Amino acid sequence: MMEFLGKIYNWIDVRLGTHEIITEKRTGYLLPRNVNAWYSLGSVLLVIFCLQIITGMLLMLYYVPDIDKAFDSVSFIMTEIPLGRLVRLFHAVGSSMMLLVLLLHMFSILFMGSYKSPRELHWLTGFFLLLLAMGISLTGYLLPWNQLSFWATTVATDCASSIPFIGENLVELLRGGKQVGIHTLGRFYTLHVGLLPALIAVLIGVHLFLIQRTGVSTPPFGLEDTSNQWKGESFVYEEHPGGIPFFPNFFLQK
């Protein structure tokens, strides 16, 4: 069996050089020796995002985005479907966790000064990810179509009306009408399961590319020299000679 799997791996490796990718990007990808637990929050967020996608798709199996059926379909998931309650609460609590960890991630980056040049773009894409996460939470909140979600959405969208001149039109654009109703549900559903997850996935890709490209920042405290060597004239990959490999050392760290 192992031999057969080895053959398959070899077949792919000969064609794509996968072994090289693994050695270079994982084991050969060195992190500063004084890297700390706060550096793992990004990975935590990635895991939560994947879980949200999976539980979200499971909820989509039974959820009906119609004002007469939405609440009943959610009740059906909660009471009739085996483990439906778990899946739905996983999705709902997961969204809160996502924002909580996002804020922790943001604060750790802020306090360790990792956002400083040359990593401004990392911060900027991360900030847009925070906005998108808030947007996907808001649009998801309406979907159960209960009293809480209806009034919360009424209040949240009404806030846009305080913008001078275009405020009223903007509220109507958001709601798809003058009041929260069937068109609001359709719009929010489309944003929640279509546009926003796609945008978040793309932006996560950009965010990860940037981190791979510049190398991981050095924490401002810990064991070694922590001065920032970057002078700003040209691009330099921040190497960490003598650092610990991402895989397996950091990946499997407690």
Add this chain to the structure above:
Amino acid sequence: MDKSKRKFINICLGGVAALAATAFAAVTYPVFRYYLIPPTDKNSGGKTSVPLNEIALGDAKFFEFNGVAAVLVRKQDGSLAALSAVCPHLGCIVQWEKDRQDFLCPCHAGYFTADGAVISGPPPRALAKIPFSLANGVVTIG
């Protein structure tokens, strides 16, 4: 390459870019309109009629007026008031409390009199009044 040739190519490229921008706009405008304008209920040109005998003394009737929630109140003394039912605080729909003869906004507990004036809570101003007329026992709002 001489300068006139480069200039000519730049002009051509500008033309292509303008054409692409126009094509982009031509495609996105219908998409935007599709998103922007939902089908609205065109009920009797912005006027609503309510027979007076449908509302008891001290009761209120809610209806939709120009796509927004509105309410007609028949007070204990028999006088009428037509008001927007949208709370001026954050846009929630107010409820009529028959036993207290006032309006309550469910979102942040704003209270209004039967005439729409603020009694207490966060609302910054009174409920908007809607003009109405009474003829042959039918109230016409708008």
